[in-house]
Amino acid sequence: MSTIPEAQTEAVIKEKAKSLFFQKGFLNATTQEIADEAGVNRALIHYYFRSRDQLMDTLLEEAVNEKRERARAVLSSALPFREKISLFIDIVVEYGLKYPYLENFIITETARNPEKVKVLCQSKIKSSDLIRKDLEEEIAKGRLLPITAEHFVINLISLCNYPLLAKTVLQNMHGMSDTAYRKFLQDRKEIIYHAIFHEPLPRIARKEEHPHPKHAK
Amino acid sequence: MSTIPEAQTEAVIKEKAKSLFFQKGFLNATTQEIADEAGVNRALIHYYFRSRDQLMDTLLEEAVNEKRERARAVLSSALPFREKISLFIDIVVEYGLKYPYLENFIITETARNPEKVKVLCQSKIKSSDLIRKDLEEEIAKGRLLPITAEHFVINLISLCNYPLLAKTVLQNMHGMSDTAYRKFLQDRKEIIYHAIFHEPLPRIARKEEHPHPKHAK
DNA sequence: GTCTATAAACAGATAGAC
DNA sequence: GTCTATCTGTTTATAGAC
Numbered sequence: 001m002s003t004i005p006e007a008q009t010e011a012v013i014k015e016k017a018k019s020l021f022f023q024k025g026f027l028n029a030t031t032q033e034i035a036d037e038a039g040v041n042r043a044l045i046h047y048y049f050r051s052r053d054q055l056m057d058t059l060l061e062e063a064v065n066e067k068r069e070r071a072r073a074v075l076s077s078a079l080p081f082r083e084k085i086s087l088f089i090d091i092v093v094e095y096g097l098k099y100p101y102l103e104n105f106i107i108t109e110t111a112r113n114p115e116k117v118k119v120l121c122q123s124k125i126k127s128s129d130l131i132r133k134d135l136e137e138e139i140a141k142g143r144l145l146p147i148t149a150e151h152f153v154i155n156l157i158s159l160c161n162y163p164l165l166a167k168t169v170l171q172n173m174h175g176m177s178d179t180a181y182r183k184f185l186q187d188r189k190e191i192i193y194h195a196i197f198h199e200p201l202p203r204i205a206r207k208e209e210h211p212h213p214k215h216a217k
Numbered sequence: 218m219s220t221i222p223e224a225q226t227e228a229v230i231k232e233k234a235k236s237l238f239f240q241k242g243f244l245n246a247t248t249q250e251i252a253d254e255a256g257v258n259r260a261l262i263h264y265y266f267r268s269r270d271q272l273m274d275t276l277l278e279e280a281v282n283e284k285r286e287r288a289r290a291v292l293s294s295a296l297p298f299r300e301k302i303s304l305f306i307d308i309v310v311e312y313g314l315k316y317p318y319l320e321n322f323i324i325t326e327t328a329r330n331p332e333k334v335k336v337l338c339q340s341k342i343k344s345s346d347l348i349r350k351d352l353e354e355e356i357a358k359g360r361l362l363p364i365t366a367e368h369f370v371i372n373l374i375s376l377c378n379y380p381l382l383a384k385t386v387l388q389n390m391h392g393m394s395d396t397a398y399r400k401f402l403q404d405r406k407e408i409i410y411h412a413i414f415h416e417p418l419p420r421i422a423r424k425e426e427h428p429h430p431k432h433a434k
Numbered sequence: 435g436t437c438t439a440t441a442a443a444c445a446g447a448t449a450g451a452c
Numbered sequence: 453g454t455c456t457a458t459c460t461g462t463t464t465a466t467a468g469a470c
Contacts, residue, residue, distance in 0.1 A: 009453075025328055030445060041455055046447060104328055110385040111242060111321055117389045126390060145415060150391060151408045158379030159372060165382060166374075168327040172334045173343060174367060191368045198362060198415045226435080247463060258437055263465060 022099040075130040239316040292347040309377040
């Protein structure tokens with residue numbers, strides 16, 4: 001279409017489809033809706049991505065890899081354990097604020113087609129492996145009650161991700177506007193740290209205070 | 218169909234559709250698949266339920282009400298607070314074992330059609346209201362770190378439900394068979410209590426030890 | 435109440451013109 | 453690269469015979 005600079009069609013489709021799926025929550029958006037959003041003809045989606053499924057796979061893989069890379073960087077850093085976890089929570093919640101429906105999409109797609117999970121979890125460096133050593137040390141020092149690394153990580157991720165997945169239910173149940181809901185998710189950063197460590201989140205050593213919510217590279 | 222006793226067609230459709238949706242995880246089962254499962258003609262689904270949507274609404278409402286009723290009974294009982302919570306975890310996890318895809322279904326449907334949530338959450342007695350008094354008492358006595366009733370309940374439900382929603386991802390990531398996954402969910406009962414109260418789950422005062430996993434009325 | 439046959443709507447994908 | 457037109461398959465829903 002003439003309003004689009006040119007030759008960026010593929011990128012535009014990806015960007016707009018990503019927004020439709022992960023930000024606006026149109027998890028079942030049709031190729032027509034994607035095309036409309038991108039301001040291009042429907043056939044172009046097939047020209048560039050062959051099928052709707054391949055487009056989705058591409059988007060999902062990219063988004064998951066980006067998020068995982070960020071989490072991995074923190075967990076494998078040299079920071080003290082509790083700072084790692086605090087930053088991990090920050091990253092996961094901020095990512096959830098930016099792409100509120102990404103987790104929803106993953107859950108929906110893997111439930112519909114369990115084979116797809118293998119693409120997403122390949123070359124897997126499990127978070128639990130990255131913190132196992134730290135965790136065992138903390139437990140040995142008596143700073144944490146005994147727990148396996150797997151359950152620790154699953155607890156952490158559950159506390160971060162469930163409120164995203166249940167967004168509609170929670171918003172309705174507690175009568176939250178969209179902005180109130182965003183605030184609620186922000187507040188949960190401290191709540192989650194608190195639930196994990198049973199002590200307040202230290203006010204020091206926060207990487208940044210997010211003066212602007214911009215977070216994606 | 219002649220193999221079915223008779224006049225129970227409506228009940229059979231409901232039962233089989235429930236199994237398809239909530240137990241087997243065919244969240245997008247077509248009317249044809251439902252009819253096949255029930256061993257009836259596809260047109261009968263429309264005869265009894267008018268449309269696929271109405272069938273789904275009926276199923277969802279019944280399942281949610283049943284689960285909520287059970288949870289409510291425990292939380293509004295006269296039991297000590299920690300026993301209530303322990304039983305609550307038990308109910309939610311056991312319900313998850315029985316209907317592994319119910320929560321998935323709720324999340325998917327409310328994301329697709331946010332209006333539907335109003336049907337599910339009507340006449341709402343919030344769990345957080347039922348335990349608020351208990352919780353404040355516990356906090357006043359110094360037996361629990363300060364937390365709002367809302368966040369407390371959301372933490373609790375997150376820890377119970379997320380592993381259900383992420384079943385496919387978790388199974389793949391940790392190489393769990395179906396039976397290993399069931400065991401994993403069972404184990405989480407103690408993990409969750411532990412995460413909430415930071416003390417081991419007492420071995421006494423458990424309602425039953427589930428000699429048979431049968432749990433629905 | 436239960437079936438067959440069919441309508442009606444839709445979505446994904448492709449061929450072929452420009 | 454981008455468009456229009458069309459094909460194919462799928463699914464819900466209903467009309468009407470039995």
